[in-house]
Every structure is written in structure tokens, then in C-alpha cells.
Amino acid sequence: xxxxxxxxxxxxxxxxxxxxxxxxxxxxxxxxxxxxxxxxxxxxxxxxxxxxxxxxxxxxxxxxxxxxxxxxxxxxxxxxxxxxxxxxxxxxxxxxxxxxxxxxxxxxxxxxxxxxxxxxxxxxxxxxxxxxxxxxxxxxxxxxxxxxxxxxxxxxxxxxxxxxxxxxxxxxxxxxxxxxxxxxxxxxxxxxxxxxxxxxxxxxxxxxxxxxxxxxxxxxxxxxxxxxxxxxxxxxxxxxxxxxxxxxxxxxxxxxxxxxxxxxxxxxxxxxxxxxxxxxxxxxxxxxxxxxxxxxxxxxxxxxxxxxxxxxxxxxxxxxxxxxxxxxxxxxxxxxxxxxxxxxxxxxxxxxxxxxxxxxxxxxxxxxxxxxxxxxxxxxxxxxxxxxxxxxxxxxxxxxxxxxxxxxxxxxxxxxxxxxxxxxxxxxxxxxxxxxxxxxxxxxxxxxxxxxxxxxxxxxxxxxxxxxxxxxxxxxxxxxxxxxxxxxxxxxxxxxxxxxxxxxxxxxxxxxxxxxxxxxxxxxxxxxxxxxxxxxxxxxxxxxxxxxxxxxxxxxxxxxxxxxxxxxxxxxxxxxxxxxxxxxxxxxxxxxxxxxxxxxxxxxxxxxxxxxxxxxxx
Amino acid sequence: xxxxxxxxxxxxxxxxxxxxxxxxxxxxxxxxxxxxxxxxxxxxxxxxxxxxxxxxxxxxxxxxxxxxxxxxxxxxxxxxxxxxxxxxxxxxxxxxxxxxxxxxxxxxxxxxxxxxxxxxxxxxxxxxxxxxxxxxxxxxxxxxxxxxxxxxxxxxxxxxxxxxxxxxxxxxxxxxxxxxxxxxxxxxxxxxxxxxxxxxxxxxxxxxxxxxxxxxxxxxxxxxxxxxxxxxxxxxxxxxxxxxxxxxxxxxxxxxxxxxxxxxxxxxxxxxxxxxxxxxxxxxxxxxxxxxxxxxxxxxxxxx
Numbered sequence: 001x002x003x004x005x006x007x008x009x010x011x012x013x014x015x016x017x018x019x020x021x022x023x024x025x026x027x028x029x030x031x032x033x034x035x036x037x038x039x040x041x042x043x044x045x046x047x048x049x050x051x052x053x054x055x056x057x058x059x060x061x062x063x064x065x066x067x068x069x070x071x072x073x074x075x076x077x078x079x080x081x082x083x084x085x086x087x088x089x090x091x092x093x094x095x096x097x098x099x100x101x102x103x104x105x106x107x108x109x110x111x112x113x114x115x116x117x118x119x120x121x122x123x124x125x126x127x128x129x130x131x132x133x134x135x136x137x138x139x140x141x142x143x144x145x146x147x148x149x150x151x152x153x154x155x156x157x158x159x160x161x162x163x164x165x166x167x168x169x170x171x172x173x174x175x176x177x178x179x180x181x182x183x184x185x186x187x188x189x190x191x192x193x194x195x196x197x198x199x200x201x202x203x204x205x206x207x208x209x210x211x212x213x214x215x216x217x218x219x220x221x222x223x224x225x226x227x228x229x230x231x232x233x234x235x236x237x238x239x240x241x242x243x244x245x246x247x248x249x250x251x252x253x254x255x256x257x258x259x260x261x262x263x264x265x266x267x268x269x270x271x272x273x274x275x276x277x278x279x280x281x282x283x284x285x286x287x288x289x290x291x292x293x294x295x296x297x298x299x300x301x302x303x304x305x306x307x308x309x310x311x312x313x314x315x316x317x318x319x320x321x322x323x324x325x326x327x328x329x330x331x332x333x334x335x336x337x338x339x340x341x342x343x344x345x346x347x348x349x350x351x352x353x354x355x356x357x358x359x360x361x362x363x364x365x366x367x368x369x370x371x372x373x374x375x376x377x378x379x380x381x382x383x384x385x386x387x388x389x390x391x392x393x394x395x396x397x398x399x400x401x402x403x404x405x406x407x408x409x410x411x412x413x414x415x416x417x418x419x420x421x422x423x424x425x426x427x428x429x430x431x432x433x434x435x436x437x438x439x440x441x442x443x444x445x446x447x448x449x450x451x452x453x454x455x456x457x458x459x460x461x462x463x464x465x466x467x468x469x470x471x472x473x474x475x476x477x478x479x480x481x482x483x484x485x486x487x488x489x490x491x492x493x494x495x496x497x498x499x500x501x502x503x504x505x506x507x508x509x510x511x512x513x514x515x516x517x518x519x520x521x522x523x524x525x526x527x528x529x530x531x532x533x534x535x536x537x538x539x540x541x542x543x544x545x546x547x548x549x550x551x552x553x554x555x556x557x558x559x560x561x562x563x564x565x566x567x568x569x570x571x572x573x574x575x576x577x578x579x580x581x582x583x584x585x586x587x588x589x590x591x592x593x594x595x596x597x598x599x600x601x602x603x604x605x606x607x608x609x610x611x612x613x614x615x616x617x618x
Numbered sequence: 619x620x621x622x623x624x625x626x627x628x629x630x631x632x633x634x635x636x637x638x639x640x641x642x643x644x645x646x647x648x649x650x651x652x653x654x655x656x657x658x659x660x661x662x663x664x665x666x667x668x669x670x671x672x673x674x675x676x677x678x679x680x681x682x683x684x685x686x687x688x689x690x691x692x693x694x695x696x697x698x699x700x701x702x703x704x705x706x707x708x709x710x711x712x713x714x715x716x717x718x719x720x721x722x723x724x725x726x727x728x729x730x731x732x733x734x735x736x737x738x739x740x741x742x743x744x745x746x747x748x749x750x751x752x753x754x755x756x757x758x759x760x761x762x763x764x765x766x767x768x769x770x771x772x773x774x775x776x777x778x779x780x781x782x783x784x785x786x787x788x789x790x791x792x793x794x795x796x797x798x799x800x801x802x803x804x805x806x807x808x809x810x811x812x813x814x815x816x817x818x819x820x821x822x823x824x825x826x827x828x829x830x831x832x833x834x835x836x837x838x839x840x841x842x843x844x845x846x847x848x849x850x851x852x853x854x855x856x857x858x859x860x861x862x863x864x865x866x867x868x869x870x871x872x873x874x875x876x877x878x879x880x881x882x883x884x885x886x887x888x889x890x891x892x893x894x895x896x897x898x899x900x901x902x903x904x905x906x907x908x909x910x911x912x913x914x915x916x917x918x919x920x921x922x
Binding site for chain 1: 864
């Protein structure tokens with residue numbers, strides 16, 4: 001019994017250890033207080049001129065900065081203190097006006113060489129950094145209802161054009177259309193029409209008192225598709241709106257079948273956040289006014305991207321964004337960027353009627369948004385800040401009608417494919433596909449977040465210290481080995497969590513603390529076993545060997561079952577509880593490595609290959 | 619040669635003790651119920667920080683006179699920190715409204731956090747949580763049955779249910795808030811208690827194969843004696859960190875720490891008494907462990 005590890009095992013352990021230290025290192029660099037400046041529109045990109053301007057404003061205000069960083073979409077200004085940060089935000093928001101948003105942020109200070117290795121610090125959850133959490137519920141019944149109504153009018157239009165005579169067609173239940181016929185032949189014709197053109201429906205016939213009914217019902221798969229589409233579209237819309245809030249690192253994510261989570265770190269003003277998230281935006285399609293048109297029937301509009309260009313449009317609206325059922329960007333046969341737009345049947349009909357008699361005229365697309373604006377006035381020597389929302393109508397596209405079109409058409413004449421995809425996005429994102437309700441809202445003040453961090457860290461240090469002392473007293477030299485393993489376990493756990501950029505929450509910290517308490521279990525098992533074997537008369541080397549090999553099966557079984565509980569916790573938990581499950585699972589895995597492999601390596605290094613009379617194991 | 623403490627000699631007392639605790643817990647749960655937290659019930663919660671510790675009764679009457687109904691006012695951690703729970707649904711101004719109302723007397727009050735959970739969300743969470751617990755128990759039972767034997771599986775799951783019921787019972791009896799973090803703690807208790815039970819079962823299995831002449835009671839006593847120091851040391855280290863968490867971890871994870879503290883204590887006891895008791899009650903024998911478990915109909919041995 002020599003208890004020696006081959007060299008490759010040591011190398012492997014050292015390698016893992018090195019990686020662990022490397023990837024947990026970024027957490028030691030404290031974040032800088034920072035201001036993030038972004039444009040309110042994607043066309044407004046911060047440039048070097050802005051950078052210089054910002055530096056000038058801040059030095060005028062007597063605020064010293066650590067540095068600025070010009071990113072793709074934003075400008076990051078690093079500051080040394082939280083007071084400077086707040087002052088700088090006020091100055092910048094005031095000076096830069098409504099074209100830019102200055103948001104509070106924390107900037108990572110991970111050195112470049114670590115970043116190149118893909119290392120970064122753990123993210124802090126809302127309960128640790130403060131902010132707002134919303135849970136929104138999408139009204140799926142409304143989304144389905146809208147879609148069914150559109151189908152019903154499409155169906156009516158199709159039957160009329162096929163000369164099928166029906167008495168009535170009504171929405172039936174939440175997912176069906178019921179059509180009444182006088183004659184069964186008419187119904188048969190309608191049935192084959194539905195089989196041909198409305199494949200997403202199942203068909204069912206019934207006869208009541210000489211009336212013939214055809215009931216079309218949406219398939220489960222189609223309903224799910226409609227719901228998914230509604231959620232997707234709402235997600236897109238909400239992301240756009242959250243971006244307008246200028247929040248650093250916002251989270252907009254689907255949760256479950258019909259819910260959306262919105263997390264805005266650092267935001268305290270829930271009222272503004274809620275107003276912007278719940279706001280409505282819309283689109284209008286209008287014809288360009290004829291040169292000789294009466295000024296009372298026309299309106300002048302600015303272009304969204306070219307503030308100096310205006311166009312005179314008719315007051316009559318052809319269709320609105322609520323009629324847009326889908327929009328995608330793509331390329332036409334010549335490789336020119338275009339946006340494909342689908343209208344619902346009503347919209348399509350109106351569009352067809354208008355375009356038929358307006359060939360070679362131009363049509364404008366108006367984007368209507370509710371914008372919040374901040375104005376400052378000096379009243380009695382005090383600055384009063386008022387916020388109000390204003391409806392803004394801007395032309396986003398003006399194109400010549402080349403031929404009559406209806407349901408489906410395309411807009412070309414856009415500058416680039418990015419502009420096309422932005423237009424498609426705006427068309428889709430213009431309005432929410434279905435109403436949303438706030439079903440959960442949590443605000444965590446910044447002071448509470450800081451308290452949570454310090455309390456969590458404090459309890460971790462105390463708990464860790466107590467365990468270290470106990471192990472040292474109880475197991476002597478072997479206690480030291482277990483303590484080294486425990487410390488490395490925490491390092492590895494941090495490294496893992498940083499590597500998968502897991503979010504650290506308060507229960508997550510509790511999970512780490514608990515892991516510390518439980519991680520020694522494997523070592524306790526092994527050491528107790530070694531003591532037992534020594535008592536049974538084995539030699540120290542034999543006892544070490546037997547202790548490790550016999551305890552291993554037990555350790556393995558015990559940890560697998562705990563892991564099962566942790567995985568289930570992850571599956572059913574939400575938010576912070578998920579964070580706890582992640583730390584617990586990772587903790588189990590890392591502690592298996594440190595308490596079995598690592599301690600054995602140390603023990604072998606110290607005791608292996610020698611003739612020992614006695615073990616220092618308490 | 620094998621030292622043994624006669625744990626199983628007192629198994630009837632232990633069984634009586636466990637059953638009494640469980641009955642008390644279930645009785646409390648059915649009579650008093652659980653003080654479910656905001657996460658599960660839905661409603662509004664506002665946490666405030668006062669400069670000077672306020673009179674809670676005054677705070678309550680102030681709020682009632684401004685038209686709030688069915689409210690709960692309590693201290694949260696310190697005497698200057700006040701938690702207000704309102705049954706009405708949330709609007710974005712409620713936090714500030716409460717602050718305005720309360721600072722009308724000239725007190726300096728700051729809003730620390732405001733939470734609103736819809737009733738339906740709470741209900742779903744409750745169902746999911748319960749389902750999660752059941753699922754965890756089911757999968758664990760399956761794993762233990764495969765790794766050990768069905769009787770061990772019944773023993774382990776019996777111990778788990780025992781622990782979970784007693785922890786929930788304590789929360790009910792002491793009127794502590796049962797929120798999402800407590801549910802997480804409960805699942806951690808399942809993991810911990812199981813860990814303990816498995817370690818003991820493992821030794822029992824090993825000894826059944828080793829000590830062919832001993833009776834089941836002797837085997838279990840020997841196994842428990844051998845694992846006792848380990849059981850105590852691990853419980854102690856876990857309790858050490860949990861106490862630290864309970865004392866300095868802050869009010870938001872207080873419930874979590876409490877649930878785990880009770881869970882670890884009960885879990886330690888149950889790994890010694892409950893699982894083994896169930897094993898004996900089911901009449902565990904060495905035959906259960908010596909040959910792999912074979913289904914009745916597959917008695918014909920096709921091994922060489």
C-alpha cells in the first residue's frame with residue numbers, strides 16, 4: 001500500500017486548480033461606477049464627438065472621470081464614486097437632451113487578458129443590486145380572438161368571391177367559426193373551399209331544422225402557433241420599449257406559456273417604467289396629398305430619419321398598424337432591401353380599393369409613438385422637472401405605388417438591409433399583439449441590495465471560519481487537508497458560476513454557505529472511516545487506502561440523491577430559488593472533486609510512499 | 619468485537635415521539651394552517667425604514683384611517699424596519715402613497731422595497747411547489763429502490779416525509795411566514811436528510827453482508843454506532859454555517875435559515891431512528907441484500 005498518485009493526476013489537479021483560480025479572479029476586481037449613454041433611436045449612435053462633448057460637460061461640472069469607452073451602441077463613462085455617478089447622470093441627462101439616455105450602470109474592471117480568456121465576474125441578481133422586477137401576463141384569449149375575427153372576415157370575403165351563398169358566419173367559442181347555409185350544396189362548396197384555403201381548421205357539419213351548419217375549428221398546433229407568435233411579438237415590442245428606458249442590462253424573457261418577465265436593474269422609478277412598458281405605438285398608411293389638394297384635408301409630417309424633410313399627406317387613413325398581421329425584411333430579385341408586409345383581410349380590402357385608383361401616386365407610412373419628454377424650468381430659483389408624454393407622428397417610408405395590391409405587399413426604397421429589418425421590426429413591434437397585465441411587481445431599493453450583499457458575505461465568512469476551526473481541532477493534520485479542499489471548493493464554485501455567467505442571488509449566497517457546511521461531509525466520511533480502520537488494526541497506509549475506497553460508494557450515492565433534489569428545485573423554481581438550485585448543484589459537483597480527488601492527492605503527497613507509524617487524524 | 623450502542627432498544631419510544639410530532643404538525647396544519655408568504659398568496663408588501671423606531675399600533679391606525687383594509691404591520695429584523703402587508707392589488711404609486719401617509723406625522727420614512735404578486739401567480743407557485751416536492755420524493759424513492767432495495771427506499775422516503783412534515787408543522791405552530799425561500803430550504807432539507815439516511819443505509823447494507831450471524835437489530839445498532847460520529851460531525855458543521863446564516867444573514871433569508879436549522883436537526887434524528895425503524899418494521903433480513911432483488915416470476919436463475 002503505497003498511496004501514490006501518478007504524476008498525470010497531479011498535473012490534472014493543478015490544471016483544474018489553475019483554471020479555477022483564473023476564472024474566479026474577475027470577481028475580485030470591484031466594478032466601477034459608470035454612466036451608460038445610448039441613443040434613443042438606433043440611428044443615433046454615440047461617436048467620438050459625443051465622447052469629447054461628454055468629457056467637456058463633466059470637466060465643466062467639476063466631476064473627474066476614470067475614463068470613457070466608446071462601444072458599438074453606447075458610450076460608457078467610468079467614475080470613481082457613487083456620488084460622482086449620480087451627479088454625472090444629472091449633468092449628462094440635462095445637457096444631452098432627449099436624443100440620448102444616460103443610465104446608471106456598473107462597469108466591469110476585468111483586465112483585458114482575462115476577458116480574452118472569456119472570464120468575467122458573476123452577475124448580481126436584482127435582490128443584490130436593487131431594481132424593478134415585473135411579471136407580465138399576455139392576454140392569450142384576446143390574441144386568439146383577434147386572429148379568429150380576422151379569419152372570419154377572410155372567410156366571408158373568400159366565400160363571396162367564390163359565389164358561395166351563406167346566411168351567416170360567426171365566431172364560435174374561442175377557436176371556431178360557425179357558418180350557416182340554406183342549402184347543403186352551398187355548404188359542400190364552402191367545405192371544399194375551407195379544405196383548400198383554410199387548412200389550419202378542422203371541419204365539422206351539423207344540421208338543425210333545415211339549416212345546414214359548417215363549423216371550422218383551429219387545430220391545437222395552430223392555436224399554439226398563434227400564441228407563440230403573440231408572445232414573440234410582445235417580447236420584441238417590450239425589448240424595444242425597455243431599450244428606450246436606457247436601462248443597463250435589462251432582461252426581457254418569456255416565462256411559461258403566457259408570461260413575460262421584465263427585470264430592470266438599477267431602476268427605482270416604477271411609475272415611469274410601467275408607463276413606458278405599457279405604452280402603445282401604432283402605424284398609419286396614408287396617400288401623399290395631390291398638389292392641388294385642399295389644405296384642410298392634408299397634414300404635413302416630418303421624416304423620422306431626416307428631420308429637415310417633410311411631406312404633405314392626406315388626412316384620410318387607409319389602414320393602421322393594427323391591420324398589419326406580419327412583416328419581414330428581405331431582398332428583392334435585384335438584391336435590394338425590402339420589407340414584406342401582410343395585412344389582415346379588412347386591411348387588404350381597403351388597401352386594394354385605394355391602390356387600384358392611385359397608381360403612380362405615393363404612399364407614406366407614418367410611425368406613431370408615445371414619447372416621454374423631460375423639461376426643466378426654473379421656478380422660484382428651484383429647478384422643477386416635469387415629465388409628459390407626447391404623441392409623435394413621423395414618416396418612416398414614402399414609396400410610389402407601382403400597381404394595385406391588397407393583403408400582401410412590399411416596401412422598397414430603403415437605404416440598407418439594416419433599415420429594412422428595423423422597419424419590419426417597427427411594423428411588428430409597433431403595437432403589442434395582445435394586451436398585457438402586470439401580475440407581479442417587485443422593487444428592491446439599492447440600500448437593501450447592498451445590505452443583502454454584506455449580510456450574505458458576512459454570514460459566509462463567519463460560517464466558513466467556524467467550520468475551518470472545527471475541522472482543524474477535530475481532525476488535526478487531516479483537518480488542514482479538508483480545509484484546503486474547502487477553500488478550493490469555494491474558488492472552484494465561484495469559477496464555475498462566473499464561467500456560465502450564473503446570476504448570484506441572496507438564496508444563491510445561502511446555497512454557497514450551505515455547500516460549505518455540507519462539503520466537509522465527504523471528508524468526514526472518509527476520515528471517520530480511516531479512524532475506524534486504524535482502530536481495527538490496519539496500518540496507516542492501508543487505513544488511508546481503505547478509508548478512501550470504502551467511503552467513496554457512500555459519498556457517491558449520497559451526493560447523487562442530493563443532486564436529484566437540486567435539479568428538481570431548478571425545474572420548478574423561479575427567480576432567486578433557481579439561483580439557489582444552481583449553486584447547490586454546482587456545489588455538489590465541485591465538492592465531490594475537492595473532497596475526494598484533491599484531498600487524496602494532498603494526503604498521498606504528504607504520507608504516500610513512506611513508512612508511517614501514526615496518522616494525525618484526531 | 620463490534621461495539622454497539624443500543625439505539626434500537628429505544629425504537630418504540632422514538633416511534634412514539636415521531637408519531638406524536640407528526641400528529642401535532644398535521645393537527646396544527648389543519649387547524650391553524652400555514653402563514654403563507656406573499657409569494658404564494660398574492661397581495662402587496664411594502665418595506666419601510668424609519669429613522670426612529672415607530673409605534674406599530676400607531677402605524678396601523680394611521681394606515682387604516684387612510685382607507686387601507688386588512689393590513690398587517692410588523693417589524694422586520696430591526697425596530698426601525700417595518701413591513702406592511704396589504705391585501706389590495708398593486709398600483710405603481712402604492713409604495714409612495716404609504717410613505718406619504720406615514721410621514722405625514724413628521725416621521726422620516728424611506729421606502730425600501732415594494733412587492734406585488736398576483737393571486738393567480740401565487741396559486742400556481744403553490745401548485746408547482748407541492749408538485750416539486752412530490753416529484754422529488756418519487757424520484758428519490760425510485761433511485762434508492764434501484765441502488766439498494768425497496769425496503770430501504772420506503773425507509774428513506776418515510777424519513778423524508780417525516781422531516782418535511784415536521785418542518786412545515788413548526789412553521790405552522792410558530793406562525794412563521796412560509797415563502798419561496800422556505801420552500802427552497804425544504805427541498806434542501808430533503809437533500810440533506812437523504813444524504814444522512816443513505817450513509818446509514820449504506821453501512822447497514824455493508825454490515826448485513828459482513829456480519830452474517832447477527833440479528834437485524836444488532837446489525838442496525840452496530841451500523842448506527844459506527845456512523846454516529848460522522849452523523850454528528852456533519853450535522854455540527856452544517857449547523858454552524860446555518861447558525862451564522864440565521865444570525866447575520868439578514869432578514870430576507872431568515873426563514874430559509876430557520877427551516878434548514880430545524881430540518882437538519884430533525885434530519886439527523888430521523889436518519890438514526892426513522893429510517894431504521896421503518897426497516898425493522900418491514901422486517902428487513904440479510905436475504906434482502908445478499909442476492910440482487912429478483913421479481914417473483916423470475917425465480918429461475920439463468921446465471922451460470
